[in-house]
Amino acid sequence: MVSPRAAVSALPAYRPGRNPADLAREIGVPRAVKLASNEVAFPPLPAVVQAISQVAGETNRYPDNGAGVLTGALATRYGVAPEQVATGCGAVTLLQQITQAYVEPGAGLAYAWRSFEMYPLLAQVAGARAVQVPLVPGAGGGPADTHDLDGLLAALDDDTRVVLVCNPNNPTGTAVRRAQLEAFLDAVPPSTLVVLDEAYREFVTDPDVPDGTELMRGRPHVAVLRTFSKAWGLAGLRVGYLLAEDPAVAEAVRKTHVPFSVSMVAQAAAVAALASEDEVRARVDEVTAERARLTAALRDRGQPVADSQANFVWLPLGERTAEVAAALESRAVITRPFAGEGLRVTVGTPEEDDAFLAAFDEVAAVAAARG
Incomplete structure (x- = not known):
């Protein structure tokens, strides 16, 4: 058998x-x-529907494997070079690509818990050592619902390859603030990749919750993960993207990309959505x-x-x-x-x-x- x-x-x-x-x-x-x-x-969005209809007659052909138009639009939107961008079939697939690119069997993958439920599954499939750090009560006390960045930092060791920080956190909706997150990023060893998982960034209204794309500037061991599934309304088409300060990080993630996994329809829809901001x-x-x-x-x-x-x-x-x-x-x-x-x-x-x-x-x- x-x-x-x-x-x-x-x-x-x-x-x-x-x-x-x-x-x-x-x-x-x-x-x-x-x-x-x-x-x-x-x-x-109306522009998304129009874009989908325009490319529907071309789906007998493979999509652009490098998602060049979408990559260029994202680079322009965030003020980075195209080499700093990687696209994928949803943010969760990019998380899998990051794990494949950076986490060897037995190495550490660190994250808060409870957080996005795919994190421990990624570690398990990779044969990695899951480093789970419990949430703590937020500023108002009560049940544990907030990242313990000090605890997460203390849990890192020389074999921790990747740290995932879900901000805002899924499923609690809480977010860490600028001063704490900046101090955390500066204290994490440069050999450990920090991924700021910001699937819900567009819904942030607290001005003290930082935009990860700002915090990654000047920090080559930091990358930001975003998705078109939530605020942009493309959950059924599966498009995510990673922005990295160090182009080598994005390149490593692109190397683990499954060819043609971001469909022609998805790419066109995402470009149209960006134009409808x-x-x-x-x-x-x-x-x-x-x-x-x-x-x-x-x-x-x-x-x-x-x-x-x-x-x-x-x-x-x-x-x-x-x-x-x-x-x-x-x-x-x-x-x-x-x-x-x-x-x-x-x-x-x-x-x-x-x-x-x-x-x-x-x-x-x-x-x-x-x-």
Whole structure:
């Protein structure tokens, strides 16, 4: 019998957000609300739809393997050379490429925990040593939800090749501030690559949360990871990119690129999205305004919701998490539970969020009646 590697056999399956149409059919309702995958609720930008239609007739040909037009547009947007840019099939694929490029079996891959759930899987597949540093309570106290940069720095050793800093952090939505992050970056040894995973950067409203593309300047061991899946609305097309101060970092990541993995349609859509930045910013403003309303509504209900800098909020429900998530699903609302820890709720439309709040109130009332 042919068997996969032991590390692969031991991998848990990735759990995507549940399909709302499937849930609606299962429980017999016309529609279910999905607030599980941090997608934006807006339809694709008009320019994106137009770009897709223009290239649809060319998809019998391979895409540009180097994504030259997209790379050039990103370089112009961020004021870097094209050699400092690497594109990939979503940010998560770029994370895999980074791991392949820099982390040998047995070497260290460091990150906070809880954070993006792919981090430990990347370490496991690479045969790397996962260095997990627990989150700590934020400035206001309460449940652990914030990066412990001092603890992360203390956990590094000579064999730590890559450090991943998810800022804002997924799934807690919290973010580290400029002074702490600058001090951390300057203290990390130059032989260790720091990747600032900024999938949710566009939703940041706190001026003290730094833009990683500014902090990487003059720091050759720092790279920034971004995606078109969230604010830019291209989750279904899978486009991510890495910006590196040292072009050699981007070159190493490009070497582990799977050929033609960023499709022709995805490249055209991403270029069109970049050209529509004003529209994207207007949409982001709507999301952050709705985030503030949802946060206030949950706090009014006694929930200790931290200030989120992403397009989701975090409910630290602890041992009640799985039970609450299941009860919400039975009321046609899909969220993202992290068993024993908390519930991540994507900021949806006002109507979707009102449906979530109504379902949450029903669940709370049933729990109160049970005593």
